[in-house]
Amino acid sequence: MRRTPTEGRRSGAGTRRRSVATVALLLSGALALAGCAKDTGGGGSSAGGGTGPCQLSAPPAGAAGAPSSTAQQQPPPSAGALRVGVAFDIGGRGDASFNDASVAGLDRAKAEMGLGETKELDAGAGEPEDAKQTRLRQLAREGFNPVIAVGYAYADAIKIVAPEFPGTKFAIIDEQVDGLPNVTPLVFAEEQGSFLAGVVAAHKSKNCHVGFVGGVQTPLIQKFEAGFEAGAKAAAPNIKIEEKYLTPAGDFSGFQDPNKGSEVATGQLESGADVIYHAAGASGKGVFGAVKGAGAQAIGVDSDQYNQPTVAEYKDVIISSMLKRIDMAVYDYIAAVARNDLSTVPKKFDVAIDGVTYSTSGGKIDDLKPTLDAYKAAIANGQIQVPDKP
Template sequence: MKAAALLLAGGMALSACASDETSGGTASSGSAGGSASAAALKVGLAYDTGGRGDNSFNDSAYLGMENAVNELGGELRDLTPNEDASNRPELLSQLAEQGFNPVIAVGFAYGDIIGDVASEFPDTTFAIVDSSGVGADGQPLGAGNVTGLQFAAEQGSFLAGVAAALKSTANHVGFVGGVETPLIQSFQAGFAAGAEAAKPGITVDVKYISPAGDFSGFADPARGQIVAQGIFDAGADIVYHAAGASGGGVFTAAAASGKRAIGVDSDQYETVDDPAQKAVIMTSMLKRVDNAVQGFITDFSEGSVTGGSDIVNDLSTEGVGLSYTGGFIDDIKGQIDEYATQITSGAITVPTAP
C-alpha cells in the first residue's frame, strides 16, 4: 500500500481556501486538476473540535486531503463541528449524502458514532483518525466500511521526553494535555518514560485542561496558558503539550516565562504565526496525520482499501518523530536517534498509559 510509503514524504506548508456556511457546520470546498479517471473523486473531511486554523491536528489532516486531491484530481469538502461538537453524526451523514467518498473523520471523538453512520451508508468508505475501524467486540464497525488511521503517539512522545530531559537545566519538565482521555494519556506516558530514561529522577509535572468528556480543552488557548504557566511557575523549564489549538496558550506562557515548549502533531515552529511563540518552540512531536490521510485517499483511489481494519503509523514508518527546525536540538540528535533505534528494534517498549 502507498500509505506507508507516503509517510516518508510530504511538506507541512499550509494553504488557505475559501469558506462558506452550510447546514451542520462551516464548510470549505475546492477542486484540483488531475487525470480524467480521477475526476469523480470527491473527498469529505469532518474536523475535530476547533476546526481549521489550529496549526496542529486539524490543519495537518486538511493538508493531507488537499495534497491528495491536488495529485489525483477531484473535489474536496471539509466541515467543522458546532461549538459543543454535538453535530458530529450530522457532519458525516451530510458528506455521505452529498456523494463524498471517502469520508474522513478527524479525531477519536467520532469513534462512538462513526459505526452507526457507516451502517447507514454501506456504499461509502469511511476513515477515522486516532480511532479504530474495529469495535470493542472485535467486529468491524458499520458495514465493514471503516478504516482506522492510528499512530503510536507514545513512541514520538518518548523522544520528546528524551529531548526535554537532555535540554532541561532545571531537572524539571511538564506536560499539558487537552482532554484527559486514554489517547492523550498515551502522549503523557511516552513523554514521562522518555524523560526518565534520559535523566533518571527528573520531575515531570502533568496537568490537563479539561476532564474526559469535555472536549473544550482542545480549543481554549487562554486556559492552556494558565495551566502551562502554573507548571513553569512550579519550576519547569520545558513543557510539552498535546492540546490542539490550546497549545498556543502553552507557547504564550513559555514566552512570558523565558522558558521553552514542545509542539505536537505538526512542525509548530513552521506553522505558528506569532514570532514570540515561534522563538520558544524547541521541537515538535510530529504525528504525520497529513501523510496518513493522503495515503489513505491514494489507496482508495487505487481500490486497495478494504475497511474493517486499522493502519498504524509508528517510528518504523516515520509516522511519528521529532522536528529539527530551528536547530535547537541538533546537538542531541545522535542520542535521540539511539533511543529511536532501541524502540524500533524492540529493546525499549514504550508505555501507552501513565
C-alpha cells in the first residue's frame, strides 16, 4: 500500500487508443471525469450526485470474463538453505494490512518450500532515517540473504546499504530502484486494484456517495485514490466522492493513528458517504470502527481484512478488500532466489496476473463478480487505462 511509485501510466498504440475512446463513450464519459478529480491537498469531495441511487453503467462491451494469469506454475523449490531477513515498515506484524501481507508470503514459503531461518526487525514510529540503514546492515552482517525491505520508506537506505554488501540479495516492496544489480523491486499496479474497489463502492452505495481515506499524502497512496475515483465514476458517473488524508507527506504517523482514522471517516459519514475505502495501514482500524458505529459499509486494503484477526470485530461491515498481493510477491521472490533465477519475478504485479484484485470473503459482493471480472479483463487487455494520479 504505501510505497512511492515511479512508474508512469502505460501508453497504448493507436488501436488501443481507439479502444479507450470507445470505452469512454460506453461509460458516458466516466473515465474522463475521473481523470479530472480534484486533488484538494488534505480533503474534499469531487462533484457528483449523492442524492439517491447511483445511475449505474455497464462494463465495456466484449470484456466479459476474468483475465487469465500468464504466470507459469512451477513446483516449489527447496529453500531450506536460505536465511531470510525482513525489515518491516511501521506497524509490523499485526497491522492487519501491509506488513501482515508480507508475513503471509513468508509463512507460505516456510510451509511450501521448507524455508530455513528467518529474522524480522520492526520499525519505530518517528525513528531517524539512519535507523533503516542500521536494520538492513544488521540483517546483512548476520548472514541473512536475501533481505526484504517492506516499504518505500527504505528506498534511500537500501541505495546506501546494498552496495556495501554486493554478495547479499535485497528486495524492496513498492519502490522502483534501478541501477543496483543486487536489488529487486517488487512493485504493484495499486490503481488497478483500487479501480475495482471503486466499482464495488458505487454498486453498494445506497446514497451514491462514497469516501476514500488515505494514510499519508504521497504519490503512492494517491494511486489508490486515483484508481478508486476512476472505478467509482466508471460504474456510476453521478457518484459523489469524499477524499481526505490523515497526514501530509513526510508524516508517517498517518499509517498508525486509528483515532485520526475514526475522526476523518466520521466526517465523511456525516457528509453522507455510506461506503468508505481506506488505504491507511493500521489507521484503518479506526475507519472500520467509525463505519460500524454508523451502520455503513467499508472496503479494506492490501490483505483480506475480513479474515484478519486484529480487525475481526469489524468484519460484518467489511464488504470486500482490495488485495495487493504482497504475499505473492514475497513468495515469488523467495522462490526465485532459491532457484537462483530472479528473471522470473514479474516487473509489476497487476490485474493480469492477479497481483492486485478483490476479495469476496463474507459473500457480500458475490452478485458483483461477473461485473468486476469484466472490468478486470478490460483493464488487463488495455480497453481501460486506469489513471495513477488524482
